[in-house]
Amino acid sequence: MAGDQATDSAFAYHEPPIATILNQAGFLVVLNLVNVCLDKLLYCGLIGQLFIGILWGTPGAKWLDREMETVIQQLGYLGLIMLVYEGGLSTSIKSLRANIVASLSVAITGICAPMGLSFILVELVGATPLQAFAAGAALSATSLGTTFTILSTTQLISTRLGTVTASAAMLDDVVGLVMVQIISNLGGKGDSDSFSVVTIIRPVFVSIGFAIGLLLVCAFCLHPILKRLLAFRHRMPKFMATAQFAFLGHTCLLVGLVGGATYAGTSSLFAAYLSGVIGSWFDGMVAESDALASSTTSEELTPSQDQGSQSPECRPAETTPANSAPHDEAPTGELVYEKYYKQPVNRILIPLFFASIGFAIPITEMFQGDIVWRGVVYAILMLFAKLITGLWLVRFSSSPLSGLVSTITKPLSVVTFFCGASKDGRPNKKGKHPSNDAQKGSTDHQPAETSEHSPDDTNRKPEGKGVLATDSARDHEHQTSSETASTKSPPSISLPPKPKSLYPPSILGLAMVARGEIGYLIASLAESQGMFSNGSGSKGSSETYLVIIWAISLCTLIGPVCVGTLVKRVKKLQQKRVHTGGPDPLGVWGI
Numbered sequence: 278m279a280g281d282q283a284t285d286s287a288f289a290y291h292e293p294p295i296a297t298i299l300n301q302a303g304f305l306v307v308l309n310l311v312n313v314c315l316d317k318l319l320y321c322g323l324i325g326q327l328f329i330g331i332l333w334g335t336p337g338a339k340w341l342d343r344e345m346e347t348v349i350q351q352l353g354y355l356g357l358i359m360l361v362y363e364g365g366l367s368t369s370i371k372s373l374r375a376n377i378v379a380s381l382s383v384a385i386t387g388i389c390a391p392m393g394l395s396f397i398l399v400e401l402v403g404a405t406p407l408q409a410f411a412a413g414a415a416l417s418a419t420s421l422g423t424t425f426t427i428l429s430t431t432q433l434i435s436t437r438l439g440t441v442t443a444s445a446a447m448l449d450d451v452v453g454l455v456m457v458q459i460i461s462n463l464g465g466k467g468d469s470d471s472f473s474v475v476t477i478i479r480p481v482f483v484s485i486g487f488a489i490g491l492l493l494v495c496a497f498c499l500h501p502i503l504k505r506l507l508a509f510r511h512r513m514p515k516f517m518a519t520a521q522f523a524f525l526g527h528t529c530l531l532v533g534l535v536g537g538a539t540y541a542g543t544s545s546l547f548a549a550y551l552s553g554v555i556g557s558w559f560d561g562m563v564a565e566s567d568a569l570a571s572s573t574t575s576e577e578l579t580p581s582q583d584q585g586s587q588s589p590e591c592r593p594a595e596t597t598p599a600n601s602a603p604h605d606e607a608p609t610g611e612l613v614y615e616k617y618y619k620q621p622v623n624r625i626l627i628p629l630f631f632a633s634i635g636f637a638i639p640i641t642e643m644f645q646g647d648i649v650w651r652g653v654v655y656a657i658l659m660l661f662a663k664l665i666t667g668l669w670l671v672r673f674s675s676s677p678l679s680g681l682v683s684t685i686t687k688p689l690s691v692v693t694f695f696c697g698a699s700k701d702g703r704p705n706k707k708g709k710h711p712s713n714d715a716q717k718g719s720t721d722h723q724p725a726e727t728s729e730h731s732p733d734d735t736n737r738k739p740e741g742k743g744v745l746a747t748d749s750a751r752d753h754e755h756q757t758s759s760e761t762a763s764t765k766s767p768p769s770i771s772l773p774p775k776p777k778s779l780y781p782p783s784i785l786g787l788a789m790v791a792r793g794e795i796g797y798l799i800a801s802l803a804e805s806q807g808m809f810s811n812g813s814g815s816k817g818s819s820e821t822y823l824v825i826i827w828a829i830s831l832c833t834l835i836g837p838v839c840v841g842t843l844v845k846r847v848k849k850l851q852q853k854r855v856h857t858g859g860p861d862p863l864g865v866w867g868i
Contacts, residue, residue: 300340304333308628320430320841323423323631324834330635337640346636353633356626357422357794358549359618362531364425364434364443365553366610370561372440373554379441383666384448387789390662391416397658401651404809404821411460411803412825416659418453419446420793420833421546422630427788427837431844438670438781438866442788445666447550453795454544455480460803484543491534491551495558503559507566520608524617527556527610556610563609630794637797638830642818651820652827659828660790660835667786670866671779781866784843790836796829 308329312322333340341349373380395413398404404412424446428434434443458480506513516522531552538548608616643652800822803809809821818826850862861867 301345304329304341304632305625305628308632309624312628316430318841319838320427320844321837322430323426324837326628326631327635327638327833330632331638331640332635333632334636336636336638346633349629350633350636352626353630356622356628356630358535358545359622360425360627360630361421361447361546362549362553363429363614363618363622364421364447365550366556366614367429367434368440368443368554368557369435370554370558372437373444376437376441376444379669380444380448382669383441383445383785383789384452386666386669387419387445387449387663388417388452390665391659394658394662398655398821398824401655402821402824408803408809408821411456411799411808412821414453414456414460415796415799415803415825416662416792416828416832417449417456418792418795418799419449419663419789420791420795421446421450421550422627423791423793423833423837424788426627427791427840431840433784433844433867436863436867438785438863441670441866442785445785446789447547449789450795451484451544451547453799454547455484457795457799457802458542460799460806460808480542483541484547487538487541487543487548488551491555495555500562503562504566507563510566518608520613520616523608523610523613527613530555553610560609560611634794634797634833637801639818639823639826643823643827643830645823648820648823648827652824653831655824656828656831659792659832663789663832663836664786666789667782667784670782670785778860778862778864780843780847780862781864784840784847787836787839787843790839791833792829793833796833797826800825800829 308326311325311329314322315325316322331337334346335341335343392410392413395416396406396409398409398412399406424442425434428439428443433439510518531549534548534552534555535545539545643649804818804822809819809825847862853859854861
C-alpha cells in the first residue's frame, strides 16, 4: 500500500458507493439522535454514543472497515482535544486559585486509592506486582472527555464544583499519561531490568517543567507586554479587535502548545487545557482593563458634569471619545469558540470520539463466568476508589473535634446553668437577675435603632397619640426581645450543627468515576507490550486485561448515569427554590 502511494502522482477521485454514504450518514445521525435523547433524560448522551460505537464497529456488526475506524479514532481524538480546550476556556482563574488545595487533594486521592486497591489483582487473577501497577495506572485516570461533557451538559463547568472536578480530572489524566510514557518505555515483558530512573522520572519532570515554565512565561513576560498593549488598544488597527483575528490568535496558541508539548514528551491534552486556561486568563486581563478604563472615565466626567450645567453644548464633545473606548472590546475566547468551533465539535468530532471508545471494548471475549465476576468485583473496588474523592468537599460548620467536645460537655453545661439561677427567678449568687443581662443587651442596641428611625420620625412629625403609640410599641418590642433572650439557652450548650448538602461531594465523586479513553489507552498499551500475559501462548486477550476492561467499562457507564440522575434531582430542587425559597442544594459549590 505504501509503495503504491509512493508511485502515484495524485490520488484519483472516485465517487463513493451509495452503501458507504448511507452507512456513514446513518452513523452520524444515530450518534446525534441518541445523544440528544439521553441528554434530555439523564444528561448522559455519551453512553448511547459509546454503545453505538460497539454496535457499528469491530466489537459488534462490523459495519465499518478498519480504515474507517482508524479515521474515526483520529478525528475523535481531535474532538477530545477541542473538548479539553473548551474546559480550559471555561475555567475561572480566580476560582482555580481559590480551590487549588481542594483540587490537589481530590486528584491525589483519585490516584493513590486506585493504585493501592489494584494490588488485589495479585490474589484475584494471580497478577504480578508490575501487572497490578499497570492496572492501577489505567484505573487511576479520569475520562476528560466524559467529565467535560457531563459538566458542560449540566451547566456546572463554570461553578466552583466544576472547577474542582475539571482540575482534579486533568491532574489525574496528566499522571495517567505520564504512566503511558513509563509503560511505553518499559516495553517487553516488563522485566526488572527494564526499570531505570530515566524511564520513570523523565515523563514526570517534563510535565511539571512544562507547566511551571508556562506559568513563569505568562507571569513575567506576557503579563507586562499584554498590559502595555491593552493600555494603547484604542490606537491599534481595527482588524485586531475583530473575531477573525481573535480566532487566529487562539488557534495559533492551541496548535503551538499542543505541538510543543507533544514533542517535548508530555500530554497533548494537558497542553490543550493549559492553552484554554491562558485564553481565559487573557480575557480576564481584558475585562480588568475595561473596568479600569470605565472607572477612570467616570472620575474624569465628574468635574466636567459640574461645569456642563452652565455650558451644555460642551458636554457631548468631552464625553464621546471617553465613552467609546470601553465599548471597543475584543471578542473573548469563549465567544470565538462559540462562533467557530462549537457546532462541528459537538455534532461531529465529539460523537466520533465516544464511538471510538466503543471500538476498543472487546465485548465478545468478556462474557465468561470467571471473567465476569472478577471484573465486577474489581469494578466495585474502583468505583469506591473514586467515590471517596468526594469526601474532600464534605464541610461541617464546626470541626468534628469541637462538635464532640460540645456534645460531651452539654450535660455539665445544663447542670451549671440551672444551678446558677434559682427556680423562682430570684437573683443568682452574683446578685444579678437572669434577665438583666438581656435587658442590658437590648438597651445597648437601642441607640442604633433610634438612629435608624430618627429620619422617619423627623419627617413624619407625629403628634399626641402617635408618639405615645410608637414609644409603647418600642417598649413592648424591647420587653419581648429581653424575655426571649432570657429564655434562650447559652451558646455553649448548643448541639453540633448538621453537615451541609451532600450533593456536591456525590456529584464530584461520581464524575471522577468514569475512566474512558485514557484507561483504555493505558490498558491496551500494556496488553500490546505483553505486560498482562503470563507467558502462556494462548490466543486472544489475557484474563488480567479482560478484568481491567470490565472495570473500565462499568465505571465509564455507571458514573455518567449516576451523575445525570443526581443533577436532574438538583435542577428540580433549584427550580422549587425559586418559588418556595430555601438554601441552594449545591451551597457554596454552586457559585
